[in-house]
Amino acid sequence: xxxxxxxxxxSSDPSKNRKKYMxxxxxxxxxxxxxxxxxxxxxxxxxxGEDYKSVHPPLExxxxxxxxxxxxxxxxxxxxxxxxxxxxxxxxxxxxxxxxPYQRSxxxxxxxxxxxxxxxxxxxxxxxxxxDLEAISKELIESETFDAxxxxxxxxxxxxxxxxxxxxxxxxxAMQRYVFDKSTGEVKxxxxxxxxxxxxxxxxxxxxxxEELKTRxxxxxxxxxxxxxxxxxxEMVQNVHWERSFGGFEPFKEAKFKEGL
Amino acid sequence: xxxxxEIQIFPFKLISKETADKITDELTRFDFVTNxxxxxxxxxxxxxxxxxxxxIWIEVEDNNENVQKIIKDICDEFLPFGYNIEVxxxxxxxxxxxxxxxxxx
Numbered sequence: 001x002x003x004x005x006x007x008x009x010x011s012s013d014p015s016k017n018r019k020k021y022m023x024x025x026x027x028x029x030x031x032x033x034x035x036x037x038x039x040x041x042x043x044x045x046x047x048x049g050e051d052y053k054s055v056h057p058p059l060e061x062x063x064x065x066x067x068x069x070x071x072x073x074x075x076x077x078x079x080x081x082x083x084x085x086x087x088x089x090x091x092x093x094x095x096x097x098x099x100x101p102y103q104r105s106x107x108x109x110x111x112x113x114x115x116x117x118x119x120x121x122x123x124x125x126x127x128x129x130x131x132d133l134e135a136i137s138k139e140l141i142e143s144e145t146f147d148a149x150x151x152x153x154x155x156x157x158x159x160x161x162x163x164x165x166x167x168x169x170x171x172x173x174a175m176q177r178y179v180f181d182k183s184t185g186e187v188k189x190x191x192x193x194x195x196x197x198x199x200x201x202x203x204x205x206x207x208x209x210x211e212e213l214k215t216r217x218x219x220x221x222x223x224x225x226x227x228x229x230x231x232x233x234x235e236m237v238q239n240v241h242w243e244r245s246f247g248g249f250e251p252f253k254e255a256k257f258k259e260g261l
Numbered sequence: 262x263x264x265x266x267e268i269q270i271f272p273f274k275l276i277s278k279e280t281a282d283k284i285t286d287e288l289t290r291f292d293f294v295t296n297x298x299x300x301x302x303x304x305x306x307x308x309x310x311x312x313x314x315x316x317i318w319i320e321v322e323d324n325n326e327n328v329q330k331i332i333k334d335i336c337d338e339f340l341p342f343g344y345n346i347e348v349x350x351x352x353x354x355x356x357x358x359x360x361x362x363x364x365x366x
């Protein structure tokens with residue numbers, strides 16, 4: 001029998017979504033379309049149509065030393081061309097965002113090559129070669145892991161993931177990078193990731209309704225699905241805590257969990 | 262010095278400056294309201310004063326059921342998504358040591 005990875009324990013909605021996102025064979029559902037040019041504008045690392053700047057000549061011209069690892073690992077397109085390392089950063093609201101920073105890290109690690117990701121409490125940064133990064137950003141922005149209201153593309157001044165939402169259900173952004181268009185019900189980016197004005201607003205579509213978000217989220221919350229609703233997840237979490245507390249101190253001690261927690 | 266009580270409104274969503282203005286305008290019409298202050302996270306924008314409002318503090322002459330009812334009615338009108346009301350003292354009402362050093366009145 002071949003081993004099939006479970007990725008994450010549990011059978012509740014957040015568990016299922018976590019499994020889905022982490023499974024590299026699952027193709028992320030595309031729910032909006034944003035042009036390549038607009039992605040470049042939102043990132044703000046280069047002008048649309050501008051050449052990629054490089055930090056070293058293309059690998060083919062460099063004459064690399066003989067190395068079995070270099071032969072084994074195929075370089076990504078950005079590495080082959082010698083692109084600069086650039087970044088994209090997403091902020092995820094605690095109010096049922098489709099994904100949260102920690103799961104982003106897990107998901108990226110399963111899905112993308114040649115990238116370095118960093119997890120913080122409310123935001124997640126990923127660094128990669130410029131053209132690889134653009135491809136990653138485009139996929140993420142267009143996919144189901146991005147919600148117009150609860151996810152933000154923020155290079156700096158990321159504060160806001162744990163603040164109350166505004167009257168339209170949009171996550172707080174001190175730089176007002178995106179605005180809610182009341183006439184169309186869409187969210188539009190009027191500034192790039194670091195707060196520079198962009199020539200024309202970029203629409204990322206309508207925010208998902210609250211009920212839909214609750215089924216799509218990977219977040220366990222007291223007012224949604226809690227960890228306690230899913231015995232398998234609870235067991236895993238308790239086990240992790242037990243191992244952390246007693247693993248190094250009294251590893252022979254049998255794990256004891258409180259019933260009905 | 263009489264220390265007047267304050268009533269705090271904590272909306273469940275961050276409200277815009279416009280909505281907060283409407284609430285403060287309604288409140289300041291009443292004689293029992295002596296001061297209304299608002300607080301919230303600031304926004305970096307070209308307009309010098311732009312903010313969202315997360316807390317409204319109403320200083321009143323005396324806190325009684327009638328006052329509470331009037332404030333609740335106003336909140337129900339402008340804050341359909343819900344709010345909390347608390348009574349206490351939330352802003353500064355007398356000079357502190359650092360104010361004294363700075364020479365503030």
